[in-house]
Amino acid sequence: MTITITDFLVAFGVAFCGWALQTSVSGITRKTVARMQKRYGPKWYQNFRDIFKLLNKRAITHGWVYDFGVIMALAGIIGTAMFTPVANIVVFKGYDNFFVFVYLFAVGMLGMAMSASGSGNPLASIGVMRALTQMVGYEVPFMVIVLALIHVRDTSSISALVDIQQASGWNLVVMPIGTIVGFICLMGMLGKKPFDTYIAPAELASGPMVEYGGKQLGMLMIMHEIATFVEISLFVNLFLGGGSNILEFLVKYFIVYTLASYVSNVLGRFKIDQVVTFYYKIPILLALIQAGMLVIFGWGV
Amino acid sequence: MAKKANIKKDKVKKIVIDKSKSIIDAPSGMFSDKINEPFAHEMIVSKDRSENLTPKQRKRKWKSMANYFSANSLWMLMYCTGCCAIELPQAMTSRYDMERLGMGPMATPRQADILLITGYLSLKTLRRLIYTYEQMSEPKYVVGFGPCTLNGGIYHDSHAVINQLDQYVPIDLYIAGCMPKPEAVMNGFQDLIDLIEVGEATGWKDYHARYEWYKQNQKEALGEVMIHDEFHE
Amino acid sequence: MMNSTNRPGMNEMVNELKARFNVEEVTFVQDHEAHVDLHRKDLHEALTYMKQNGFRQLSAVTCIDWPNEKIFQLIFNIYDWSKGNRFIFRVKIDREEAMFTTITNIYGGAKYYEREVHEFFGVVFEGNDSALKQLFLEQWDDLPPLRKDFDSRAYSDRKYVKREYKTSFGEKGGEPFERN
Numbered sequence: 001m002t003i004t005i006t007d008f009l010v011a012f013g014v015a016f017c018g019w020a021l022q023t024s025v026s027g028i029t030r031k032t033v034a035r036m037q038k039r040y041g042p043k044w045y046q047n048f049r050d051i052f053k054l055l056n057k058r059a060i061t062h063g064w065v066y067d068f069g070v071i072m073a074l075a076g077i078i079g080t081a082m083f084t085p086v087a088n089i090v091v092f093k094g095y096d097n098f099f100v101f102v103y104l105f106a107v108g109m110l111g112m113a114m115s116a117s118g119s120g121n122p123l124a125s126i127g128v129m130r131a132l133t134q135m136v137g138y139e140v141p142f143m144v145i146v147l148a149l150i151h152v153r154d155t156s157s158i159s160a161l162v163d164i165q166q167a168s169g170w171n172l173v174v175m176p177i178g179t180i181v182g183f184i185c186l187m188g189m190l191g192k193k194p195f196d197t198y199i200a201p202a203e204l205a206s207g208p209m210v211e212y213g214g215k216q217l218g219m220l221m222i223m224h225e226i227a228t229f230v231e232i233s234l235f236v237n238l239f240l241g242g243g244s245n246i247l248e249f250l251v252k253y254f255i256v257y258t259l260a261s262y263v264s265n266v267l268g269r270f271k272i273d274q275v276v277t278f279y280y281k282i283p284i285l286l287a288l289i290q291a292g293m294l295v296i297f298g299w300g301v
Numbered sequence: 302m303a304k305k306a307n308i309k310k311d312k313v314k315k316i317v318i319d320k321s322k323s324i325i326d327a328p329s330g331m332f333s334d335k336i337n338e339p340f341a342h343e344m345i346v347s348k349d350r351s352e353n354l355t356p357k358q359r360k361r362k363w364k365s366m367a368n369y370f371s372a373n374s375l376w377m378l379m380y381c382t383g384c385c386a387i388e389l390p391q392a393m394t395s396r397y398d399m400e401r402l403g404m405g406p407m408a409t410p411r412q413a414d415i416l417l418i419t420g421y422l423s424l425k426t427l428r429r430l431i432y433t434y435e436q437m438s439e440p441k442y443v444v445g446f447g448p449c450t451l452n453g454g455i456y457h458d459s460h461a462v463i464n465q466l467d468q469y470v471p472i473d474l475y476i477a478g479c480m481p482k483p484e485a486v487m488n489g490f491q492d493l494i495d496l497i498e499v500g501e502a503t504g505w506k507d508y509h510a511r512y513e514w515y516k517q518n519q520k521e522a523l524g525e526v527m528i529h530d531e532f533h534e
Numbered sequence: 535m536m537n538s539t540n541r542p543g544m545n546e547m548v549n550e551l552k553a554r555f556n557v558e559e560v561t562f563v564q565d566h567e568a569h570v571d572l573h574r575k576d577l578h579e580a581l582t583y584m585k586q587n588g589f590r591q592l593s594a595v596t597c598i599d600w601p602n603e604k605i606f607q608l609i610f611n612i613y614d615w616s617k618g619n620r621f622i623f624r625v626k627i628d629r630e631e632a633m634f635t636t637i638t639n640i641y642g643g644a645k646y647y648e649r650e651v652h653e654f655f656g657v658v659f660e661g662n663d664s665a666l667k668q669l670f671l672e673q674w675d676d677l678p679p680l681r682k683d684f685d686s687r688a689y690s691d692r693k694y695v696k697r698e699y700k701t702s703f704g705e706k707g708g709e710p711f712e713r714n
Contacts, residue, residue, distance in 0.1 A: 213437070
């Protein structure tokens with residue numbers, strides 16, 4: 001198929017709307033969490049205010065690697081978001097492969113790692129190292145599940161997987177254990193408690209973000225919101241059957257993010273070694289069981 | 302309930318610095334003798350701030366989006382010096398809930414917008430405070446708690462505690478009380494938000510304009526601002 | 535104040551100290567706490583003896599200034615975790631030549647206490663390499679501040695800018711204090 005300029009504009013639109021959506025949803029979540037803690041809570045658009053305030057502040061720089069890494073992170077994540085299938089909007093048909101996400105996502109993350117290390121603060125380096133360690137932890141069970149799914153369905157295109165689920169039932173029903181593993185791994189990807197080891201404000205002074213202030217931090221916050229959008233969309237598309245229309249997709253999206261936030265609000269923080277040991281014990285075991293059920297016995301397919 | 306109590310700011314009497322009488326409006330580079338005025342004259346109890354605004358200021362208030370965003374998303378640095386810090390947990394948590402004003406604690410000076418100076422400052426702390434203040438990215442605001450930041454308070458004759466903080470870093474707002482109760486703290490934050498929205502919290506500009514003066518004061522009190530201890534060598 | 539106590543270990547310890555060292559006076563503050571005034575030459579041996587007999591923790595080293603008697607009184611506060619007993623040793627040193635031998639080879643943690651005492655009172659501890667380094671007061675330029683002859687207020691007035699008030703609240707009164 002040919003890709004026209006309109007496709008690019010629509011893809012940018014997806015990324016932009018994804019950012020706006022996620023920023024609003026996280027604002028609403030802040031509000032509901034505050035209500036659960038018997039607080040009044042901020043306005044639902046507080047995150048927009050935060051981002052615009054940060055972009056409005058004066059920037060300092062710690063060298064060109066620091067600046068370039070931020071832009072690379074933001075660009076990488078926007079690029080990833082452009083491929084995300086949202087309900088029946090699939091911009092680049094045939095290119096929305098799962099592995100495209102895996103590779104493009106790494107660009108954004110590496111950009112951030114590079115930039116944080118370029119700031120020269122030792123806490124940032126520790127934070128980046130912890131983030132990568134945590135990635136090693138959650139990638140393995142997640143990959144086991146997704147690869148088993150891809151093997152069984154014989155396609156790695158996200159939109160094709162969504163179509164199959166629309167026809168023959170959600171993967172939540174087909175592989176419930178796998179969905180649980182996927183959710184635990186999603187918590188790790190989002191950096192929600194108990195897996196916010198690499199941010200750890202009181203311990204590492206917010207880890208990779210320690211030297212960011214002003215415009216760079218604002219760009220990183222935009223990047224964070226878009227990354228969250230991509231991750232949650234991926235989960236919704238892989239396990240909850242995507243959406244036949246936008247509304248269905250949005251409802252599922254909202255439920256998944258809110259659930260992840262609520263779970264994170266009642267838990268404490270793991271240490272980094274506990275994170276990796278945890279992922280290599282329970283989720284990986286469950287993932288292997290689920291993969292065996294799918295691939296060897298063909299249960300539920 | 303909490304919303305009504307605090308959002309209806311018109312009805313709340315509050316103490317604010319009258320900037321027309323303060324040093325910051327003095328001609329740039331000049332240090333007027335108004336600093337010697339009694340503090341009681343600098344602080345006025347205004348019935349309603351919006352009555353005091355000229356139409357021009359009011360217009361600017363509506364037009365200045367930047368001020369709006371700065372005012373409504375104040376991130377404070379988790380850095381506390383003296384006794385007044387104990388009032389911040391109440392202000393932060395469920396009872397007074399600072400987050401509804403858009404405020405929240407931040408871990409590093411780079412990310413923070415406001416620096417809360419919660420009480421007395423020894424010389425040793427002042428050195429670190431100046432480091433911290435200069436690391437923050439602009440625009441930045443400083444709030445002084447209690448009389449210790451104003452005139453030394455009960456530590457006015459101590460060999461180790463400075464007396465007048467605004468000689469060393471610019472202060473945008475003082476909160477009265479020893480210690481200020483959480484209500485006063487919240488009220489003070491609301492005042493700071495108002496000041497920023499109308500563009501009157503200009504301490505950081507003043508620090509640029511009179512940088513030499515501030516540095517000279519810092520040197521007079523501290524000898525040297527650089528920190529020489531075994532953890533920095 | 536008591537002259538004796540029934541607490542296990544205390545009387546025996548005091549008797550041992552009296553037998554071995556030049557003890558000037560012993561007062562029991564509580565039944566588990568005794569103040570022992572020693573001659574300064576005996577202090578190190580006494581501390582060594584106490585540490586061998588269970589008093590493993592040095593809780594504090596501090597100093598009292600007696601300007602009229604022209605002495606400094608050094609205080610060593612030690613604690614026995616197995617019995618819960620506390621001994622406070624006090625020695626007197628000359629105020630003009632404030633020198634003492636370090637106890638860091640007995641209690642290593644005394645390193646910082648001795649730095650503190652040096653900084654606030656000017657007592658020099660011989661043998662402690664870091665005793666002369668600054669700890670709390672950075673770039674101090676006057677008498678050690680906890681000496682009785684140090685005028686804190688005068689120092690503060692000289693060093694720090696004071697806020698001046700027109701309004702005086704004395705007999706004559708000042709400008710009327712207005713609130714609007």
